Structures are given as structure tokens and as C-alpha cells.
Amino acid sequence: MVSTFFDEIHKMSDHFSFNFVESLKLDFETLLATLYISATECSTFFTYLLSMLRRLSPIDGAFTNTLLLAKQTAIRINSDAGTSPAGEFNKFFTKHLFRSYCALIRECPNKRQQICELIFAHCQHDLTLRIKIV
Numbered sequence: 413m414v415s416t417f418f419d420e421i422h423k424m425s426d427h428f429s430f431n432f433v434e435s436l437k438l439d440f441e442t443l444l445a446t447l448y449i450s451a452t453e454c455s456t457f458f459t460y461l462l463s464m465l466r467r468l469s470p471i472d473g474a475f476t477n478t479l480l481l482a483k484q485t486a487i488r489i490n491s492d493a494g495t496s497p498a499g500e501f502n503k504f505f506t507k508h509l510f511r512s513y514c515a516l517i518r519e520c521p522n523k524r525q526q527i528c529e530l531i532f533a534h535c536q537h538d539l540t541l542r543i544k545i546v
């Protein structure tokens with residue numbers, strides 16, 4: 413049911429989708445506590461965010477809001493490295509999520525700038541990781 417919701421997010425109004433993401437941002441600390449339970453939680457969450465970024469139009473407010481949530485979450489996971497599963501999350505990013513972001517750029521070139529900003533948010537904390545990504 414959850415997967416269907418995210419698969420069909422583009423059929424919902426921009427207002428509804430924007431407010432859905434906004435409600436996640438309002439309870440950001442609880443969201444992070446859930447994601448910090450395991451790297452699996454982080455990877456699942458980012459898979460759903462990726463699904464939204466893929467399906468939403470880049471001119472929608474919901475797309476921008478989803479992008480901001482993804483950036484904020486990636487930055488926070490890496491800045492809380494002592495309490496978060498940052499190491500496993502970064503492995504997931506380099507082995508899977510980065511490829512998915514690149515595929516999204518190929519599929520939707522009009523989202524390139526925003527997705528590149530998201531990629532940078534994932535690796536801005538570590539020069540070695542940025543070099544690896546380049």
C-alpha cells in the first residue's frame with residue numbers, strides 16, 4: 413500500500429503532495445530517530461524520496477519540497493555521524509542511490525541541476541567521497 417502511494421504520487425494534487433512532505437519536515441526529529449534505527453530504514457526512506465523525485469514535475473512545489481527534505485536529511489545523517497548509521501548510509505549512497513540519481517538525470521534532464529545539488533548534499537561532508545563521486 414505504501415509503495416502504491418509513492419508510485420501514484422504524481423496523480424495527486426501538488427498541494428496535497430507538498431503538504432505531505434511538509435508534515436514529514438514538521439516532525440523531523442522523530443523522522444531522524446526512526447531513520448537512525450538502522451541503515452535499512454534510511455535506504456527505504458531515500459528510495460521512497462527518489463520515487464517522488466522521479467514522478468513529480470520539477471515545476472511543482474512538492475518536487476522542491478521533497479528535494480529540500482532529501483538534502484536536509486542527507487546532511488543531517490552525515491553531521492550526526494556518531495549517532496546515525498552514516499557509514500552504512502554512505503555505502504548505500506555510493507553503491508545504489510548515486511546510480512539511481514544519475515539514471516533520473518538521464519531520464520529527466522530538466523531535473524539535472526536539482527539532482528546534482530542533492531548529490532552534493534550527500535557528499536559535502538567528505539572530500540574523499542566527493543572526489544570518488546566525480
